[in-house]
Amino acid sequence: MTDSPANGWTATLHLSKPSLADNRADADRLKNALMEAFVAESIDIDIALLRRLPTLLRQWDYAVRCFCFNDYGRWRLLGIKAPDDSVPFAGIAVDLGTTRVVLRLINLDTGEKMTERAFDNPQIEIGPDILARIHFGGTENGLQRLNRLIVEGLQTNIEQACLDAGISKEDIYLVAVSGNTSMAHLFMNLPPAGIIREPYIPVVNRPGLMTANALGLELHPNAGVFVLPNAGSYFGGDLISGILYSGLHENGEIAMLVDVGTNAEVVLGNRDWLVACAGAAGPALEGGVSPVGMTAGPGVIDQVKIDPESGRFDIHTISDQAPKGICGSGMIDLVAQLFLSGLLDVRGRLVPEAAPERIYETDDGRRLLIVGADASATGEALTIGQADLDSLIRSKAAMYTILETITRYVGVEFADISTFYVAGTFGSFIRPRSAISIGMIPDLPENTYQSLGNSSLGGAARLLQSRSAVSSIDRIYQNITYLELNVNQEFMNRFSAAKFLPHTEASHFPSVKRRVN
């Protein structure tokens, strides 16, 4: 007899009791019931757990709550509890970002979120970007130090999350980690040098379930850690996690997933096929290019409107605080509004005569006043130069060219795309209308665009909640074709055409109506 959630990783079993007619070994008795409950061909039980099994089964009168995990077809029993134990089996989903790490504590019995925490990746003290860290990883004890930083950061924050949720670290039985290939290597203490050196070789793509002990984490003594697979050096577990979270791999209709960061990572496909590529989209989209560019946070401009009649700038900041900078989505809004209201021409150049009070010449070229010194949080005017705008336009052109290239490679039209998922913080803030206006993304109906939020974390959490997620992940991993972007003449031609606003071929963007002064 079994009480078991439809698709979770835990089940309460009521075993038949031993008798002369049924004198199976304790392990077999439990295993057979688990195989039935989880529809598994076999289930492995660790020796440490076996040692406690006979006493506990008898103490609990052969009723037992179990937590199992399916490691790519190999089922393992990771934890047992008394059926009336009030503390749940708990798990941690981790989005292992290069800059920021987010972890979510999940009740494995119900799938519910217990709490969530985020912290800066402590490896930033070694280097802000992954390249610097990989180089440091090649120095004496460098890898060990990088590894210890992230493992200790995780340990501390997991313990704090447990404290917040009123459980202990020994209640954590599974950690699911989603990160890019390099971060996953540094976390597993695997030499990452091959990833960035031609021919770009990771140590491992599909590590599967490891013990928390082997990775230096102190949780339940039997706890496992599942690192999501990467499909090569440039297609990380975070992306596979994102695909899982989006559900793109399950739909009959074609969808696209875009994760925008320093690299734009793009997946196109449906339940039958998946093609992925990545390309440098430029830091402009992360808000990291101009002196006023910054990542989203209180006081950062995330929305801009320019009144077409008065030319007045209507500026919105996060948390409605005085403006101190502008984030990527704010920049896209700004450029879209500048273009639509005639302050930028089709080549992306500032037009002084359109707003002489805001656009002025300097030795370094034209600049635009966004917020005057009187209204800003810093006491200084917030401005951006032509060069910053050029940079953003190159980024948007690169993004559009990547999207165009992957769709053409597969032989589909933008119009064939039923859903366009935008992942990451960027995706949470971007307004599709603005991105379309500048020709960064295709001119599709706005409801085609869907923001996923932190899909890397979402996918890792899904893994803890659903027993079908492992086979989905493996299917995604097996199905995905990575398209190496050839920066050839054809690509460059498309890129040049995409550097116009919205595009040299205005017919590609029929919905973009520019006010022409």
Next chain:
Amino acid sequence: MTDSPANGWTATLHLSKPSLADNRADADRLKNALMEAFVAESIDIDIALLRRLPTLLRQWDYAVRCFCFNDYGRWRLLGIKAPDDSVPFAGIAVDLGTTRVVLRLINLDTGEKMTERAFDNPQIEIGPDILARIHFGGTENGLQRLNRLIVEGLQTNIEQACLDAGISKEDIYLVAVSGNTSMAHLFMNLPPAGIIREPYIPVVNRPGLMTANALGLELHPNAGVFVLPNAGSYFGGDLISGILYSGLHENGEIAMLVDVGTNAEVVLGNRDWLVACAGAAGPALEGGVSPVGMTAGPGVIDQVKIDPESGRFDIHTISDQAPKGICGSGMIDLVAQLFLSGLLDVRGRLVPEAAPERIYETDDGRRLLIVGADASATGEALTIGQADLDSLIRSKAAMYTILETITRYVGVEFADISTFYVAGTFGSFIRPRSAISIGMIPDLPENTYQSLGNSSLGGAARLLQSRSAVSSIDRIYQNITYLELNVNQEFMNRFSAAKFLPHTEASHFPSVKRRVN
């Protein structure tokens, strides 16, 4: 490209080198080659080994010698070496006897024996027999103490074996352990109490591969330990190992395997079916019943002939030393010769008139002088009493009854048995002719009987030598039917009939010609 022994666990691989056209991860490059070399669907690589992989592969120019093991269908890479490393991968086969432990060091590259050692089971200090140990295991820290004794005994002796063979303990990558269910439990530190208490429940039947670390052995950090499966409380891994070693499970013809100790364990079958049973055969067969009974060793009588004309006793001792006692096979010889020469009647009673100089009355009944005080090693006469003879005859009767019961259960005749394997030390010394003469074993042609020697050790060694052994073991484990011996009226009738020499039905033993005075 692969150099690999036909059926061993090691292979030298020459991997293709990474290029932009072939940028598989290091793990996948190795895994794919291993899957081909070992005809495996997948091969797991431990994280500790992964961490060393990138550096070593490049250092060795992508040529690598690998040791893999198949854990019931789950293949694992357990070791890697430079292809020109002069030290072999080594393994240890263990016969984990209740009284004596034998270990054999094996070169896993060639399958050859490097050295062998035996030592008394250190748990004897807790109790000579398994029952006493299991009871002690139920006391405070009792199990831990028993476990530590055997694990430390193994560690010390493995280290000594390595020293003898000129290798180090870190060169040991796999240990295969064959023992009865209780000894296996004590070795794995699993509570054994259920094994001896109705309804006779072991903790585990088929533990599979564990890490040496988890079992407290310090060998290569990645080393594995494979404990042979037991098929219930009374059918141990030592028997399954013995079946493997005999090859009984692979033959078309029906064969029987008998392991004689305090219990007689019997297997009957062929490649299609296997039936096993065990029953108390009595300690008489182990030479443990009379004051002069002892296990085989220098100075122990292992062979007796009585000249039919002169009545002279022709006595042979192991190593030709002065006699100090008599072992089980010596006793069988003695009883056979006494019977054939008329010194015992068909009921097994000493006949004083047949040898008045050797048979005399005492307060405790008749006694037989085997060796006079002048010729013995102890300076005292070696004698046995009627009671000792009765005990041996009960044992032989029990043995024959068990053999009769299992064959009748299956519906075969003794004459259908093509080979009759006799395992254990007892099997190495016993002369089938004598055992037939007293009606202990069926009256089959002598060449039907084959001594296996230490088949428990032999099977464990086979596992280290041959990659097909794991699936054979699993097939044996899955196929075996354990026959519970019902000591009912029918059994008792057979037993009574078997207490005659050779049997009440003399027609069952046509070859036994007794000299009638």
